[in-house]
Structure formats: structure tokens, C-alpha cells
Amino acid sequence: MPRTGRRPGRAGTRARILAAAREHFGEEGYEGATLRGIAAVAGVDPALIPHYFGSKEGVFLAAVEFPVDPAVFIPRLLQPGLDGLGERLTLFFLETWDSPAGASLIGLIRSVVSNELAADLMRRFVTREVLGRLAEAIKLDEPQLRASLVGTQLVGLAMLRYVIKVESLASASREELARWIGPNVQRYLTGPVIA
Amino acid sequence: MPRTGRRPGRAGTRARILAAAREHFGEEGYEGATLRGIAAVAGVDPALIPHYFGSKEGVFLAAVEFPVDPAVFIPRLLQPGLDGLGERLTLFFLETWDSPAGASLIGLIRSVVSNELAADLMRRFVTREVLGRLAEAIKLDEPQLRASLVGTQLVGLAMLRYVIKVESLASASREELARWIGPNVQRYLTGPVIA
DNA sequence: AGCGGAATTCATCAGTCGTAGAATTCAACG
DNA sequence: CGTTGAATTCTACGACTGATGAATTCCGCT
Numbered sequence: 001m002p003r004t005g006r007r008p009g010r011a012g013t014r015a016r017i018l019a020a021a022r023e024h025f026g027e028e029g030y031e032g033a034t035l036r037g038i039a040a041v042a043g044v045d046p047a048l049i050p051h052y053f054g055s056k057e058g059v060f061l062a063a064v065e066f067p068v069d070p071a072v073f074i075p076r077l078l079q080p081g082l083d084g085l086g087e088r089l090t091l092f093f094l095e096t097w098d099s100p101a102g103a104s105l106i107g108l109i110r111s112v113v114s115n116e117l118a119a120d121l122m123r124r125f126v127t128r129e130v131l132g133r134l135a136e137a138i139k140l141d142e143p144q145l146r147a148s149l150v151g152t153q154l155v156g157l158a159m160l161r162y163v164i165k166v167e168s169l170a171s172a173s174r175e176e177l178a179r180w181i182g183p184n185v186q187r188y189l190t191g192p193v194i195a
Numbered sequence: 196m197p198r199t200g201r202r203p204g205r206a207g208t209r210a211r212i213l214a215a216a217r218e219h220f221g222e223e224g225y226e227g228a229t230l231r232g233i234a235a236v237a238g239v240d241p242a243l244i245p246h247y248f249g250s251k252e253g254v255f256l257a258a259v260e261f262p263v264d265p266a267v268f269i270p271r272l273l274q275p276g277l278d279g280l281g282e283r284l285t286l287f288f289l290e291t292w293d294s295p296a297g298a299s300l301i302g303l304i305r306s307v308v309s310n311e312l313a314a315d316l317m318r319r320f321v322t323r324e325v326l327g328r329l330a331e332a333i334k335l336d337e338p339q340l341r342a343s344l345v346g347t348q349l350v351g352l353a354m355l356r357y358v359i360k361v362e363s364l365a366s367a368s369r370e371e372l373a374r375w376i377g378p379n380v381q382r383y384l385t386g387p388v389i390a
Numbered sequence: 391a392g393c394g395g396a397a398t399t400c401a402t403c404a405g406t407c408g409t410a411g412a413a414t415t416c417a418a419c420g
Numbered sequence: 421c422g423t424t425g426a427a428t429t430c431t432a433c434g435a436c437t438g439a440t441g442a443a444t445t446c447c448g449c450t
Contacts, residue, residue: 013427029309031226035408045429050409113308113358114224123359131361144363148355149375152364156351160343163308164318166326168339169347179389180344184379194374208397230438240399245439 014052016042021049021063026107030060030115057117064111064121067101070129078137082190086150087182093154094174097162106162126151134189141193149188153181209247211237216244216258221302225255225310252312259306259316262296265324273332277385281345282377288349289369292357301357321346329384336388344383348376 020042025033035056039046053059077088097105111118131151135143157177161169169177215237220228230251234241248254272283292300306313326346330338352372356364364372 031224032309034406036406047409047411047430048428051428056408110308113305113354114227119359123361126359127361145367145375148361148363151361152351152355152376153348153379154351155354156347156349159308159350159354160347164314164321166318166322166343166346168343172340176389180340180383181347184348184382187379188375194371229436231436242400242439242441243398246398251438 013042013044013048017044017049017052017059018063020044021059022065022104025060025063025111026104029107029110029113030118032110032114033060035059060111060117061121064108064118066108066125066129067104068096070133074130074133074137082138084182084186085189086184086186087178089150090154090157090182090185091174091178093157094177097158098174102162105158109158109163138189140190146188150185153185153188157181208237208239208243212239212244212247212254213258215239216254217260217299220255220258220306221299224302224305224308225313227305227309228255230254255306255312256316259303259313261303261320261324262299263291265328269325269328269332277333279377279381280384281379281381282373284345285349285352285376285380286369286373288352289372292353293369297357300353304353304358333384335385341383345380348380348383352376 017038021033021038024038024041027033028037033056035049036046038059039049049059050056053062073092077085077092080088096102108118108122112122113119131144131147134147134150138146140146157169160166161177212233216228216233219233219236222228223232228251230244231241233254234244244251244254248257268287272280272287275283291297303313303317307317308314326339326342329342329345333341335341352364355361356372
């Protein structure tokens with residue numbers, strides 16, 4: 001039987017939709033984003049999105065991704081050893097948020113907070129890819145809890161400095177903040193265990 | 196001149212709308228909430244809301260409020276002195292989130308993250324009512340920055356424990372978490388100043 | 391009783407959303 | 421060339437949104 005027919009633009013359009021979806025979901029969060037908005041950014045007909053991805057939820061699942069790869073940056077931060085890891089980690093975190101990738105991170109937070117599906121994805125991803133790797137490196141008691149506590153400090157920092165934009169944090173330099181916060185992160189990582 | 200006419204239910208309905216608005220904004224956040232949803236909770240005609248408050252934004256501004264009063268709890272926490280304040284503050288924070296008031300706090304976070312207007316309100320309120328009072332009590336250098344850093348730790352804790360529900364934090368007891376986190380909060384409050 | 395006017399209801403508008411499906415375009419093949 | 425079938429476009433449906441304004445109810449006063 002003849003399996004012929006058109007077979008072109010496939011790659012191009014689908015990828016452009018995904019890129020536009022990342023950008024638009026990033027700015028608006030899951031609820032605020034619209035298929036028409038994504039299509040406009042992609043320069044594409046809106047009906048193409050449900051066609052390729054089935055639904056709004058489908059394209060969201062396909063588009064969500066971390067702008068940085070934990071498999072890369074975590075070993076790099078761990079390489080010099082556990083000493084000063086708290087401050088290195090904090091500084092790297094701030095540098096990432098201040099880089100172009102920061103914009104899509106705000107969108108990621110918007111989606112996670114407003115949407116149960118995104119919160120599930122994030123929980124699984126962070127637990128497996130980030131906390132797991134960190135916990136593996138610090139060979140102490142309660143590694144999961146320690147890594148999660150580090151998470152609370154860094155996520156809270158992002159919330160107040162980048163989302164709510166509290167003045168005294170938004171105007172401080174990365175280096176000063178890392179010096180304040182680094183030792184607390186370090187204590188979570190390598191301090192004495194708490195009952 | 197006769198200034199007569201109907202003058203009844205005024206108090207009742209308006210207050211019921213406000214209560215319903217707090218509940219519904221709390222569950223859905225600003226974008227997700229709808230006037231019809233609020234009206235349904237209040238048992239009231241939807242058109243009454245724009246009538247009383249002008250618009251969705253109007254009823255939101257009227258409804259947003261902290262479930263706990265900083266003017267009350269901050270002096271109470273400060274009363275025993277600065278020693279152990281970090282742990283007391285953390286424990287009180289966790290108790291508040293675990294109380295019935297916690298539900299509306301999640302909604303407050305949803306609104307703050309998804310809506311610029313709510314973020315403005317929150318920034319002003321927290322700066323003036325919470326950080327201001329704290330900064331006044333600790334008579335050390337950089338009181339605003341210290342209080343804001345405390346905020347990062349506590350907000351991040353709320354995000355991971357109550358919004359994202361990271362397992363190791365969600366299942367830990369309030370007391371254990373306060374023992375882990377309290378000393379770090381204390382360091383922000385009274386530790387040596389950082390360049 | 392009867393009137394003024396606030397409180398409340400009702401119908402509806404214009405706009406946007408996600409989605410579905412028919413119609414059209416067009417590269418790849420026989 | 422002509423057929424095939426994926427890629428793309430177009431149109432539209434049904435549901436929902438915030439908001440408006442006219443109609444109605446009914447209390448408080450004279």
C-alpha cells in the first residue's frame with residue numbers, strides 16, 4: 001500500500017510551538033496563558049496546538065522544563081568539596097535568577113502555585129533531580145530533610161527578591177546576599193543533626 | 196427634604212459578600228476566582244458585587260486581609276526578649292499555617308504570585324506592618340535587611356511545606372522544623388553583620 | 391396610605407476561552 | 421500527472437467571564 005503524502009515542516013512548527021509555549025506559560029502561568037497567545041508568539045494558527053499536543057494540558061506538559069540542568073550544575077558545585085558549598089550554591093542560585101533564564105523561572109513559580117498539575121511535576125522533578133543528587137553528596141543523617149531545608153531558604157529568597165520584589169532584597173548585591181545566606185544554607189547541609 | 200427609602204440588609208449582605216470573597220479568592224487566587232463563584236458562596240445575586248464594590252478588583256481590595264494581626268503577635272513574640280526569638284517565631288509561623296487560617300494564607304500566596312496588584316498590596320503591608328515592627332525591635336545594623344532575610348526563610352518554608360508539599364517537610368513535626376530553622380532565623384535577627 | 395429610594399433581581403452584552411471538525415494547501419510518491 | 425495524506429487554515433460552537441442598566445421589591449419615613 002502507498003504510504004505517501006506530505007512530510008515537511010514537521011520539525012519546524014512543532015518546535016516553534018514548544019518554544020512559544022515555554023515563553024508564554026513562563027510569563028503568564030498555566031491559568032493565565034492561552035492557546036491563542038502561544039500561537040501568536042509562535043506565528044502559527046491556534047488550532048495547530050490542540051492538533052499537535054491534544055489539549056492545553058498536553059502542550060503544557062510538553063513545554064515545562066527547567067532552564068538549567070541539575071545533572072550539570074550540581075556536580076559542578078559539589079566538585080570543590082562540601083566546604084563553602086552553602087555560599088557557592090546561593091550565589092549560583094542568584095546568578096541563575098539574574099540571568100535570562102530567570103524570567104522563565106518566575107513563570108514556573110506562577111504555574112506551580114496556581115496549578116496542581118504543575119505542582120506535582122515540580123515536586124517530582126525537584127525531589128528526584130535536585131534533592132536526590134544533593135542528598136547523595138552529603139553523607140550525613142537525614143539527607144532528604146537537609147536538602148529540603150536548603151530548598152526552603154532558596155525558594156523563599158526567590159519569592160521575596162524576584163516575585164514580590166521586597167526592596168531591601170531586590171537592591172542588595174548577589175555577593176552580599178550570598179554572604180548572609182550562605183552560612184545558613186551550609187548549616188542545613190553539614191551542621192549537627194537535630195533531634 | 197425627605198431622605199427616606201429602604202435602609203435594611205445593608206450590613207448583612209455586604210459583609211456576607213466580603214466573607215465569601217475572602218474564602219473564594221483564598222481558594223482560587225485572584226485570576227481563578229469569579230464574581231459568580233463568590234456570589235454563590237455568599238448566596239447572593241452576582242450583580243450585587245459590582246454594585247457594592249464597583250468591580251472585581253474593588254471587591255478584591257476590600258477582601259484581602261491578613262488572618263492574623265501583626266500588631267498583636269509581634270509584640271507577644273518579642274516580649275520574652277531576643278533570646279530564642281528565632282525558634283519562637285518559626286514555631287508561631289508553623290502553628291498559624293496549620294490552623295484554620297492556613298487555608299486563606301495559601302490563597303493569599305496564590306493571589307500574590309499571579310497578580311501584580313496583590314503583590315503590591317502584600318509588599319506594602321509586610322514592609323510596614325511586619326518588617327517594620329521587627330526591625331524596630333532589633334536594635335542592630337541593617338534591621339530592614341535582617342527582617343527581610345527572616346521573611347525569605349519563612350516564606351520558603353511555607354512554599355515547600357504547604358504549597359508544593361515536599362514530603363520530608365510536610366511530614367515533619369512543627370517542633371522538629373522549628374529546631375532546625377529557628378537558629379538560622381536567629382542568626383539573621385541577631386548575628387554579626389555582614390559586610 | 392403612599393411615596394422615595396436603597397436593595398436586589400433579571401436579562402443581556404461583548405469578549406474570551408478551549409476545542410472540534412470541515413475545508414484547504416501542498417510536498418512526496420507511483 | 422494525479423493521487424495520497426499529513427500540515428495547515430478557517431469557521432464556529434458552547435461555555436464562561438466581568439460588567440451594565442432597566443425592572444422590581446420592599447423598608448422607613450411622612
